[in-house]
Amino acid sequence: MTSTRSFASPQALKNGLSEQQYIANDEIATIMYLSQQLGKPLLTEGPAGVGKTELAKAIAGATGREFIRLQCYDGLDETKALYEWEYAKQLLYTQLLRDKLQETLSSTTTLTEAADRLAHEEDVFFSMRFLLQRPLLKAILSELPTVLLIDEIDRADAEFEAFLLEVLSDFQVSVPELGTLSAVHRPLVILTSNNTRELSEALKRRCLYIFIDYPSIEQEMAVVRLKVPELSAKMARQAVELVQSLRSMDLRKSPSISETLDWAKALVAINAKSLDVKTMETTLSVLLKHESDLQRARRWLQRPSPGSGPGDGEDSRLTRWRN
Amino acid sequence: MEERIVKFISALRAAGVRVSLAESADAFRAIDELGVQDREVFRLSLLSTLVKDASSIPIFEELFPLFFGTSGVPPLLNLSDDLSPEEAKMISQALQQFKEQIRQMMERLMRGEQLSQEEMERLGKFVGLNQADDLRYREWMTQRLQKALRFPEIRQALHELAEMLSQMGMDKQRVEQFERLMQSNQQALEDQLRQFAGQKIAENLSQQPPDEGVDALLNRPFSSLSDSDMQRLRKEVQRLSAVLRTRVALRQKRAKGGQLDAKATIRANLKHGNVPIEVKHKERTQKPKLVVICDVSTSMRSCSELMLSLLYALQDQISKTYAFVFIDHIEYVSPDFEGKDAREAVHGVLERMPSGYYNTDLGNSLENFTRNHLDTVDSRTTFLLVGDGRNNYNDPRIDLFKTLTRRCRRAIWLNPETPALWGTGDSDMLKYAPDCDVILKTGTLAELTVAVDRLLAQH
Numbered sequence: 068m069t070s071t072r073s074f075a076s077p078q079a080l081k082n083g084l085s086e087q088q089y090i091a092n093d094e095i096a097t098i099m100y101l102s103q104q105l106g107k108p109l110l111t112e113g114p115a116g117v118g119k120t121e122l123a124k125a126i127a128g129a130t131g132r133e134f135i136r137l138q139c140y141d142g143l144d145e146t147k148a149l150y151e152w153e154y155a156k157q158l159l160y161t162q163l164l165r166d167k168l169q170e171t172l173s174s175t176t177t178l179t180e181a182a183d184r185l186a187h188e189e190d191v192f193f194s195m196r197f198l199l200q201r202p203l204l205k206a207i208l209s210e211l212p213t214v215l216l217i218d219e220i221d222r223a224d225a226e227f228e229a230f231l232l233e234v235l236s237d238f239q240v241s242v243p244e245l246g247t248l249s250a251v252h253r254p255l256v257i258l259t260s261n262n263t264r265e266l267s268e269a270l271k272r273r274c275l276y277i278f279i280d281y282p283s284i285e286q287e288m289a290v291v292r293l294k295v296p297e298l299s300a301k302m303a304r305q306a307v308e309l310v311q312s313l314r315s316m317d318l319r320k321s322p323s324i325s326e327t328l329d330w331a332k333a334l335v336a337i338n339a340k341s342l343d344v345k346t347m348e349t350t351l352s353v354l355l356k357h358e359s360d361l362q363r364a365r366r367w368l369q370r371p372s373p374g375s376g377p378g379d380g381e382d383s384r385l386t387r388w389r390n
Numbered sequence: 391m392e393e394r395i396v397k398f399i400s401a402l403r404a405a406g407v408r409v410s411l412a413e414s415a416d417a418f419r420a421i422d423e424l425g426v427q428d429r430e431v432f433r434l435s436l437l438s439t440l441v442k443d444a445s446s447i448p449i450f451e452e453l454f455p456l457f458f459g460t461s462g463v464p465p466l467l468n469l470s471d472d473l474s475p476e477e478a479k480m481i482s483q484a485l486q487q488f489k490e491q492i493r494q495m496m497e498r499l500m501r502g503e504q505l506s507q508e509e510m511e512r513l514g515k516f517v518g519l520n521q522a523d524d525l526r527y528r529e530w531m532t533q534r535l536q537k538a539l540r541f542p543e544i545r546q547a548l549h550e551l552a553e554m555l556s557q558m559g560m561d562k563q564r565v566e567q568f569e570r571l572m573q574s575n576q577q578a579l580e581d582q583l584r585q586f587a588g589q590k591i592a593e594n595l596s597q598q599p600p601d602e603g604v605d606a607l608l609n610r611p612f613s614s615l616s617d618s619d620m621q622r623l624r625k626e627v628q629r630l631s632a633v634l635r636t637r638v639a640l641r642q643k644r645a646k647g648g649q650l651d652a653k654a655t656i657r658a659n660l661k662h663g664n665v666p667i668e669v670k671h672k673e674r675t676q677k678p679k680l681v682v683i684c685d686v687s688t689s690m691r692s693c694s695e696l697m698l699s700l701l702y703a704l705q706d707q708i709s710k711t712y713a714f715v716f717i718d719h720i721e722y723v724s725p726d727f728e729g730k731d732a733r734e735a736v737h738g739v740l741e742r743m744p745s746g747y748y749n750t751d752l753g754n755s756l757e758n759f760t761r762n763h764l765d766t767v768d769s770r771t772t773f774l775l776v777g778d779g780r781n782n783y784n785d786p787r788i789d790l791f792k793t794l795t796r797r798c799r800r801a802i803w804l805n806p807e808t809p810a811l812w813g814t815g816d817s818d819m820l821k822y823a824p825d826c827d828v829i830l831k832t833g834t835l836a837e838l839t840v841a842v843d844r845l846l847a848q849h
Contacts, residue, residue, distance in 0.1 A: 077424075077431065093430065093431075093434075094434055097424070097431055097434040097435070097438075098434055098437075098438040100424075101420050101423060101424065101434075101435060101438060101439075102438075104423045105416065105419055105420060105423065107416065110442070112444055113444075154662055154667050155661045155662055158662060158663070158665075225635060225636040226636075229636075262444065264635075264706070265628070265632050267632065267636065268408065268410075268629070268632075271442035271443070272410050272412055272413055272442070273412075274442070275416075275438045275439060276437075276438055276439075276441060276442040276443075277438055278444045278447060
C-alpha cells in the first residue's frame with residue numbers, strides 16, 4: 068500500500084479526485100477539503116445515483132487510505148455495526164482446550180479456588196482474538212488511516228443514529244470486557260443520505276453538509292467521456308442531452324448518472340451508430356426502471372412533430388437526435 | 391468582517407434556518423482555514439458549515455449576496471452630454487408638458503443620477519420598509535418603493551415623450567436610442583431599489599432577537615395566537631415530530647420482546663450446537679390505525695391544523711390514517727395528504743372549506759360519517775375526535791357517537807377548552823364525555839404533543 072497523503076488546497080484535492088476518475092466540481096472539492104482540515108464528518112445528501120458513494124471511494128483512492136463501508140438498513144444495531152463476541156469460536160476453543168483447562172484446574176482443591184483460577188484465565192476468552200470487528204470498530208482500530216463510509220444513514224433507525232453520534236464525536240468505543248478503545252488515526256468519515264427521512268439535528272450539527280444534485284450537461288458529458296471513452300463524442304453528447312431532458316419530465320424515478328453510464332455502455336455494446344428511434348426503443352429500459360415511465364418516454368419520443376417537448380424548449384434537441 | 395458574519399448568521403436564524411452555536415464556531419474555523427479572498431470558496435465554507443438542510447439552501451442563497459454582495463449597482467449613463475443643442479432644446483420643451491414631479495424624475499434619469507443612501511432611507515421609511523422582516527416581502531417592497539418614485543407613470547410618460555420628440559422632428563433613430571437608454575437607466579434604479587430593499591430586510595432580520603420564546607409559544611393557548619405565531623409554530627411542528635418519532639421508534643424497539651419465535655431461535659442457534667444463546671422474538675406490530683375527525687371551524691382551526699400536521703409528519707409510525715374534517719358536514723381529506731407536505735395539504739383542505747359563517751354541527755357530521763364511512767372504524771381502530779364540543783344547540787346525536795365508540799378499540803377526544811368550561815353555553819362536551827375512553831385537554835402545542843405521544847404509546 069502506498070503511503071497516505073492529505074491535500075494542501077481544494078484544487079489539489081480536485082486533481083487528486085480526477086486521478087481517481089472522479090470528476091468533482093469546485094463545490095465538492097472545497098467542502099471535502101474543509102472536512103479533511105476540520106476533521107469533521109461530511110454528510111452528503113442528494114438524489115440516488117449522483118455519485119455520493121463513489122465520492123467516498125474516490126477520496127479513499129486519492130488519499131491512499133483504506134476504505135471501510137458501513138451499509139445502513141432498518142434494524143441495524145451495534146452488534147452489526149460495531150463489534151460482537153464470536154460465541155461460536157469461544158465455544159469451539161473451550162471444547163478444544165478442555166484438557167488444558169482440566170490440567171490448570173486440577174491442582175486446585177476447593178471450588179472457590181478453581182473459580183478464582185478460571186477467572187484469572189478469563190482474559191483468554193475475552194480478548195481481541197474473539198472480538199468480531201464490525202466496520203465502525205475496524206475504522207477505529209485500523210493501524211492505517213481509513214476512510215469510513217456510512218452509507219444511507221437515513222435507512223437506519225433513530226436509535227442507531229444516536230449511538231453513531233457518540234462514536235463520531237470522539238472516535239472511541241468502550242467494550243466492557245476490554246476497556247475503552249480509541250482511534251489510532253482519526254478516520255475521514257463520509258455519510259450519505261437519500262433524505263427518505265429527516266436526520267436528527269444533533270447528527271447534522273456534527274457534520275459538514277453538502278447537497279449533490281444532478282450534474283450539468285457539461286459535467287455529465289465529462290463523466291461519460293471519461294468512463295465510457297469508446298462512445299463517440301457526438302453520440303455521448305446526444306445521449307447526455309436526452310438524459311437531461313428526461314430528468315425534466317415528471318417521472319417516478321429520474322435516471323441517475325450511473326444509469327447514464329450504463330446506457331452509454333449499452334450503446335457501445337450494441338454498436339449503435341446513431342440514436343435513432345429503434346435504438347432508443349431497445350435500450351431505453353436501461354435508463355428507466357418503471358413501466359409507466361417507459362411508456363411516457365416512448366410516447367414523448369414518438370411524437371411526430373417536434374412541436375412540444377416535455378419541459379421547456381426541448382424541441383430542438385428532438386430533431387437533433389432523430390435522423 | 392467577523393461582525394458581518396455574525397449578523398449574517400442571526401439573519402439566517404431569523405429567516406428560519408436552525409444554526410447552533412457549534413455550527414457558527416465551525417463556520418469561523420472553516421474561514422480561518424480557507425480565508426475570505428475567494429468569494430466562492432468563502433460562500434462554500436459558510437454553506438457547508440451553517441446549512442444542513444436542502445430546503446434551507448435557497449434562503450442561504452438569497453441572503454448571502456445581501457450581506458456579502460459585490461454591491462454592484464449597474465452604472466447609469468449620462469445622456470445629457472450626448473445631446474446636440476437642438477435635441478436638448480427639443481427635450482426640455484417637450485418636458486414642459488409633464489407635471490413637475492415627473493419632469494424632475496425624467497431629468498434625473500437623463501443625467502443618470504443614482505439614488506443616494508439618504509433618499510432611499512427616506513423612501514424606505516415612507517413605504518414601511520423598516521417593519522419588513524421577511525424576505526418574501528422583498529419584491530412587494532421594491533414595488534412600493536418604485537410606486538413612491540412614480541415609476542409606473544414615468545414609464546408611460548417616457549413613451550409619450552418619445553412620441554412627442556419624433557413629432558417635433560427629432561431623428562427617429564436618435565429617439566429610439568434615447569428611449570432605450572432612459573429605460574435602461576430606470577432599470578438600473580429599479581435594481582438599486584431591489585438591492586436596497588433586500589439589504590434593509592436582511593438588516594432587520596439580523597436585528598431580530600434570536601428565536602426568543604418558541605418555548606413560550608408552545609404553552610400559549612391556541613385562541614390567543616397571532617398569524618405570525620402560527621407561522622413559527624408550524625415550523626416547530628417539524629422539529630417536534632422528529633423528537634416524537636425518535637421516542638416512538640425507541641419505544642417500539644424496546645417493546646419488541648413479544649412472543650418467543652421458536653423457529654427463528656433454533657435457526658439462529660444452529661451454529662452454537664443448539665444452545666439458545668441468541669433468543670429471537672416475534673415482532674409485534676405496534677402501529678395504531680387511526681380515524682381522525684377534526685373540527686375546522688374558525689375557533690378550532692389552528693388546533694386542528696397543527697394536530698393534522700403532527701399526525702402526518704408521523705405517518706411512518708402509524709399503519710393507516712383516515713382523516714376527516716367537519717364544520718357542518720364531514721369531508722374525507724386523507725387523499726389531500728398523499729405525497730404532500732402536511733402544511734400544504736392542510737392549507738389545501740382549509741381552502742376547500744373557506745372560513746366564514748358556518749353552523750358548526752357535529753351531530754350532522756356524525757350522521758354523514760356513519761352513513762358513508764363507518765367501515766373505516768373497526769376493533770383495531772383508535773377513534774380520535776378533535777373539537778370543542780360546541781354544537782350551536784344542534785342535536786349532538788349521542789346515539790351515533792355511542793355506536794362509533796363501541797365499534798372502535800379506543801375513543802379519544804382532544805379538546806382545547808378547560809374542563810371548567812365544558813357544558814357551559816352551547817357546549818355538549820359533558821354529554822359526549824361518558825363514551826370517551828380518554829379526554830385530553832390540548833389547549834397549546836405542548837399539550838398537543840403530549841397527547842400525540844400518548845396516542846402512539848398506549849396502543
